[in-house]
Amino acid sequence: MIKVAPSILSADFVNLERDIRKLKECGADYVHVDVMDGLFVPNISIGIPVVSAIRKITDLPLDVHLMIQQPIRYVEQFCDAGADILTIHAEADTVENNQKALRMIREKGVRAAVSIKPGTPISALEPYMELMDMILVMTVEPGFGGQKFMEDMMEKVRALRKLMDVRMSGVELGVDGGVNLDTGKICVDAGANVLVAGSALFKAPDTAAFIDGLHKLV
Ligand code: DX5
Ligand code: ZN
Numbered sequence: 001m002i003k004v005a006p007s008i009l010s011a012d013f014v015n016l017e018r019d020i021r022k023l024k025e026c027g028a029d030y031v032h033v034d035v036m037d038g039l040f041v042p043n044i045s046i047g048i049p050v051v052s053a054i055r056k057i058t059d060l061p062l063d064v065h066l067m068i069q070q071p072i073r074y075v076e077q078f079c080d081a082g083a084d085i086l087t088i089h090a091e092a093d094t095v096e097n098n099q100k101a102l103r104m105i106r107e108k109g110v111r112a113a114v115s116i117k118p119g120t121p122i123s124a125l126e127p128y129m130e131l132m133d134m135i136l137v138m139t140v141e142p143g144f145g146g147q148k149f150m151e152d153m154m155e156k157v158r159a160l161r162k163l164m165d166v167r168m169s170g171v172e173l174g175v176d177g178g179v180n181l182d183t184g185k186i187c188v189d190a191g192a193n194v195l196v197a198g199s200a201l202f203k204a205p206d207t208a209a210f211i212d213g214l215h216k217l218v
Contacts (some may be wrong), residue, residue: 009145039068162191
């Protein structure tokens with residue numbers, strides 16, 4: 001089953017509560033929250049207090065994507081703020097610290113995930129195989145919404161799908177960046193089961209129909 005995770009980076013921040021409530025009505029599976037620190041990526045978005053506030057107004061699982069340096073420093077706080085899935089980046093710290101961070105996330109009862117940037121090979125995920133509940137393949141350079149989908153990332157998605165079917169049953173495989181109904185189909189065909197979509201989803205004239213369209217891509 002395909003899961004749709006709208007990225008609220010493209011929501012109307014003045015009306016964030018309205019937009020998040022609408023996502024539930026429209027059939028979204030997760031709420032994808034992009035956290036940026038201005039160091040790991042050249043942009044700053046939202047942080048812990050906003051995650052806590054969102055937690056109060058939705059019972060949809062919060063899928064929090066940390067695009068921050070040395071995420072180990074903050075993972076416990078994001079778990080306490082209400083994350084249900086917490087994603088760190090393989091590139092953001094040493095293997096040892098990232099492994100520790102993933103363990104800390106799971107100890108909090110939160111699902112742990114690792115994301116890789118477009119230039120990072122899937123071999124970078126190898127040290128985390130036993131520690132991940134989801135893998136998130138970036139299909140744009142992290143930092144901004146509204147960028148063009150990088151189809152050449154599908155090679156990684158296909159390779160991961162094969163590997164995961166054999167070694168990691170129950171682990172989810174997500175894609176993030178430039179996903180719309182056309183590129184979403186490419187991702188699903190390659191083996192992704194979680195589709196993060198920001199600008200295309202929030203720009204769609206009929207949000208429910210857009211989410212339904214992604215759900216039906218299988
Ligand atoms: C990019 C973020 C994405 C982004 C996706 O750094 O991780 O989640 O919001 O936005 P679109 O779908 O517009 O590419
Ligand atoms: Zn994201």
